[in-house]
Amino acid sequence: MPVTADALRDEYAxxxxxxxxxxxxALAGGGGAVVxxxxxxxxxxxxxxxxGPDVFAPALMDSRPPDPETATVVASAFRVFxxxxxxxxxxxxxxxxxxxxxxxxxQAGAVIPAVAAPERPPQGGGWxxxxxxxxxxxxLALPGLEGPVHDAARRDPLSLSRxxxxxxxxxxxxxxxRLTRWLAWSERAGVxxxxxxxPMLVRLRQIGDGSARSALEMALADRLSAESARHTExxxxxxxPPSNADEPSTGDTQATGEPR
Amino acid sequence: xxTKLHPTTEAVAxxxxxxxxxxxxxxxxxxxxxxxxxxPASAYFLLLLLSPKQPKEKGR
Numbered sequence: 376m377p378v379t380a381d382a383l384r385d386e387y388a389x390x391x392x393x394x395x396x397x398x399x400x401a402l403a404g405g406g407g408a409v410v411x412x413x414x415x416x417x418x419x420x421x422x423x424x425x426x427g428p429d430v431f432a433p434a435l436m437d438s439r440p441p442d443p444e445t446a447t448v449v450a451s452a453f454r455v456f457x458x459x460x461x462x463x464x465x466x467x468x469x470x471x472x473x474x475x476x477x478x479x480x481x482q483a484g485a486v487i488p489a490v491a492a493p494e495r496p497p498q499g500g501g502w503x504x505x506x507x508x509x510x511x512x513x514x515l516a517l518p519g520l521e522g523p524v525h526d527a528a529r530r531d532p533l534s535l536s537r538x539x540x541x542x543x544x545x546x547x548x549x550x551x552x553r554l555t556r557w558l559a560w561s562e563r564a565g566v567x568x569x570x571x572x573x574p575m576l577v578r579l580r581q582i583g584d585g586s587a588r589s590a591l592e593m594a595l596a597d598r599l600s601a602e603s604a605r606h607t608e609x610x611x612x613x614x615x616p617p618s619n620a621d622e623p624s625t626g627d628t629q630a631t632g633e634p635r
Numbered sequence: 636x637x638t639k640l641h642p643t644t645e646a647v648a649x650x651x652x653x654x655x656x657x658x659x660x661x662x663x664x665x666x667x668x669x670x671x672x673x674x675p676a677s678a679y680f681l682l683l684l685l686s687p688k689q690p691k692e693k694g695r
Contacts, residue, residue: 380658383651383655384655386655417652421659424656425660455647459657469657469660507664510664546665549665550665
């Protein structure tokens with residue numbers, strides 16, 4: 376019986392959900408790596424290709440180097456599903472995911488053919504199209520991963536914020552989570568944002584779409600946001616400030632520490 | 636002794652498999668929003684229920 380692309384796509388989508396669940400378990404466990412089936416099936420290798428750099432997320436979020444066993448599976452996935460090549464291939468945002476996953480796998484010691492980085496990150500088409508392209512690249516929003524896409528995210532927090540708010544208003548949960556993950560990553564990188572990330576995360580938790588893939592994106596956004604909150608936390612004052620309760624307060628003292 | 640074999644060469648995916656994967660790799664945004672839509676029929680029913688009765692004329 377011939378297998379249609381639609382049936383295969385459903386099978387691969389199920390495998391992606393299972394693989395995202397495995398990554399989520401590893402992330403929640405702390406200190407672990409994604410446990411892969413041995414040997415992984417073709418559908419599971421396709422799932423690894425779809426998740427891309429996110430299969431390394433449990434290690435990277437704990438500031439550990441990429442896991443060698445994960446890199447071996449990524450190398451297998453690249454052999455079975457070679458990255459697209461050719462004149463039109465670099466137009467797809469997916470090439471950036473392949474580039475990032477390949478780079479992390481090589482860093483962990485896997486032997487795979489290098490995936491050439493596209494000439495430039497997504498650009499043009501206004502904030503709406505750009506933010507959608509960035510949402511497709513949310514798997515790159517990981518600590519320890521740097522490149523032209525990250526520079527682009529740092530340069531334009533306004534478009535990311537607009538895209539995230541638009542997706543929230545459209546109730547497009549997955550796009551909203553992905554862009555909020557970029558926002559959390561940007562905040563962790565020291566970028567000043569025009570929106571506050573924690574209330575967006577609270578809202579996204581309330582309207583989750585129930586898929587493991589979105590839950591993984593959400594968990595990573597949560598972790599990035601928590602880390603940025605830790606980084607920006609002010610140290611406790613070393614000396615007790617003098618008590619000026621009797622003196623009238625001046626405008627200068629109130630101006631400090633104003634909310635964004 | 637049983638030996639666990641790790642295949643070093645896997646078969647490359649067919650074009651159908653590649654097509655299925657490509658569809659998953661580039662997920663677009665949700666095509667339509669599922670924002671709450673107005674439902675006129677139920678609104679009319681509510682209006683009928685909540686609307687006050689017509690005043691009756693007195694003195695006839």
